[in-house]
Amino acid sequence: MSQRFSTFLSQLAEALRGEQGPQLAYLLKPTSEHGKAIVKELRGMLQYKQSMAFYEGSIDSPWDEIAIQYVLVVNHCAKQRAVEAFKEECTLVSLFLRFFASNSGWTLPALFSILRDLRDLAFDDGTASMEEAARIISKAFSNCVMDRQSPVAESRKWGVYYVVGLILKCYFRVKRISLSKNILRAIDANPDIPSLAQYPRSHQVTYRYYIGMLSFLNEDFAKAEQELTLAFYNCCIDAHKNQERILTYLIPLRMFKGHLPSKELLKRFPVLEDLYTPFLTAIQTGDIQTYDATLDRFERRLVDLNLWLTLEKARELCIRGLFRRVWIAADKSARIPVSMFHVALTVSGSGEMAMEEAECMVANMIYKGFMRGYISHEKQMVVLAKTGPFPRLADRPTPFALLQ
Structure with missing residues (x-):
């Protein structure tokens, strides 16, 4: 038996006995140094998947199989074989869910970690894999929701919104946004899920962002503005990219209520400053020609972001600005x-x-x-x-x- 793999099995067994969720998550990271070292030592055996069966029964089921799957995933990742790595990770997650379904919330850190790895590997592999990842992650959602035995503080329900966030990311990635309705209906159908405000802020922000985006795409703009505003103000100050994603849609919604972003805010986000400054300047000065030229210049970018129609309609704010300047030029005559x-x-x-x-x-x-x-x-x-x-x-x- 490989010395490194033997150590790995012992570490898994110890983490399981001590119910050490974060340690379990660390041990199952496919990009970790300990994983690469195990693969290096087992190089000969890994040429034939069936040879890994030698290690079955080394620790309690399903962890013997999970350990083997982990090594196979690491091996494929090291050789940049995205398709094979994703398939093996799918099996690993399915095995883990068998264990997860009968345990309490201490396992959540490990669940979060392997589901995130599954999504990342699916991203490398393509659209079909992303849909498969969403299907498997949905099983984890069911296992979280159905925990009715654990004490509240140790419930798997505390994983609900993190898992939902991953599912929605997958659906948005492959543009299968309509599938989101099923998962949201499932949340509504389970009133015993703790309120969103009781979850970690990061879970709240992700969920609110996607609810805001779904509302935006469904033309429920009042709800979109409400959810995106809450997402932005609760977003970690260091999560610059997340803030930028939120503001991409929040800025035009706020424009319709007359709340234009400050120059100081835009300077923090050069990508948004480049996109929105010409529109905002045109609105403030009533410069329709510049507004129309900017719409043409950014057309492809705005279409990709599902923002072209929104900003085309915001042209009326520019006309309002122009007419107000006419009123001022006429000495504010009635x-x-x-x-x-x-x-x-x-x-x-x-x-x-x-x-x-x-x-x-x-x-x-x-x-x-x-x-x-x-x-x-x-x-x-x-x-x-x-x-x-x-x-x-x-x-x-x-x-x-x-x-x-």
Whole structure:
């Protein structure tokens, strides 16, 4: 028997006896140095998978098989064989779940670790593997939810939201977002799951991010803004990439309520600064030409992010900004000729348009609550409210209405 593998088995047995979840997670990491050392020592035997059967029965089942699977995974990872590594990790996880289903929450650190490894290996392997990973991880979710014997403090239920986060990551990765409904229904159907606020912040942030994204894609923008805002303010300050992902969608949603990000915030995220600064500047100055040019320049990027339609609709914020500048130029008069808005639209880059089209755009701004007043068609005059002719965007009854 390999000396290193013998030591590994002893360490596994000790971690199991002492219910040491973090130690178990460490021992099963496929990228660890101890794993590479075992593989190096067993190199001859690993040419033939069946030869590893020699070690079956070395420790209690299913851990003898798990130990063998671990070595096979490490071997394939070392040789950069993604397909084989993923298949062996699938078997390892399935064996672990057999043990996990009859134990309490002390096993959660190990569960989290091997499921994360499974997802990472699936990522290297491709779409089909990612779907298979989601299917296997869903079994772990069921095992977490169904723990009704363990004391609350030691329940496997404390793994629910971490596992759900991994499943949703898989679905989003392969663009099978509709499958998320099943897992969310399962959460709703189990009222005995502790409230989300009782879970670690990292679990909360991941879950809220994906709920926010699902709401965004389903055009429930009020809920999307709520969930993404909570995700952002609870996100670890050092998790820069996660904050950037959240802000990518939170910034345009906040724009519709008149809350533009500060320059200081954007400077912390150069990628978002590059994307959003031209749009924000155009909105503030009413520069429709620049806004349209920016939409064209970033079209492919915005389409990939599912943001193009959102920012195309946000063009109306730019028109509102332009019309407000017309009002200021007219000494904030309550009566402004339609022709002034027509000229402003023409000069700002909307191209040649008939007076009727300009009048229609003013009427649209009034209808959607961006302006308060009415149009005297006979006199070709826009009559604005004497107080608050351009209400704050946040004060509009339905700030996300134009996104529907």
